[in-house]
Amino acid sequence: MKDVLAAVQMMGTQVLALTRAFTPLVNSSVGKVTPAQTTAQETQTVAQTARVAAQVA
Numbered sequence: 001m002k003d004v005l006a007a008v009q010m011m012g013t014q015v016l017a018l019t020r021a022f023t024p025l026v027n028s029s030v031g032k033v034t035p036a037q038t039t040a041q042e043t044q045t046v047a048q049t050a051r052v053a054a055q056v057a
Contacts, residue, residue, distance in 0.1 A: 006053055013049045017042040 021042040 010053045017046045
């Protein structure tokens with residue numbers, strides 16, 4: 001059960017990161033950073049979350 005919960009949490013984190021990365025591409029009035037910077041930052045966040053989740057499992 002803990003594995004399922006960890007997987008669901010990781011998927012939720014990935015969906016949030018993709019949403020945050022995609023929003024500035026669709027709506028240019030969101031934020032001041034470029035889409036490339038946002039994508040790079042969110043990719044790093046997802047990678048870090050995946051590492052932490054792997055350590056927990």
